[in-house]
Amino acid sequence: MKVIQFTIPLFVLVSCQTQWDRYDESLYASVFEPSEQTLSRHIQTLEGFASWEVPPPGFCAELGYYLVLAGRESEAAVWLERESALWPESAKVVAALRNLIAEGPAAEESTEEVDA
Secondary structure (H helix, E strand, O other), rough: OOOHHHHHHHHHHHHHOOOOOOHHHHHHHHHHHOOOOOOHHHHHHHHHOOOOOOOOOOHHHHHHHHHHHHOOOOHHHHHHHHHHHHHHHHHHHHHHHHHHHHHHHHHHHHHHHHHO
C-alpha cells in the first residue's frame, strides 16, 4: 500500500512536466551569450516547436526573427506566414518582422550605431 501511495503522486508529478526541451536555456544563451553556435542551437530548438501541427503562439514568429538574424530571410518569410495563418492576432508583430526583412541587415546595423 505504501508503494502505491508513493508511486501515484510520482507519476502525477512526472506527467505534469512540460515538453519545452530546454527552450528557456536556449533563449537565455542566444540573448546573453550571443554567438553563431547559440543562435544555431536556438533556431534548432524553435524549429522543433514550430513544426508541431499547431505550435504555441509566437513560436513561428520568433523562429522567423532568429532566421533573419542568421541571414536566412526566405525561410523566415515562410515561418512568418505560418504564424499569421495560425494566429491572426499576431499580425502587428509579423508586420514588424516583415519590415525587418525588407530593410535588410544594413538597417539593423544603422540602428545599432544610433543606440551606441
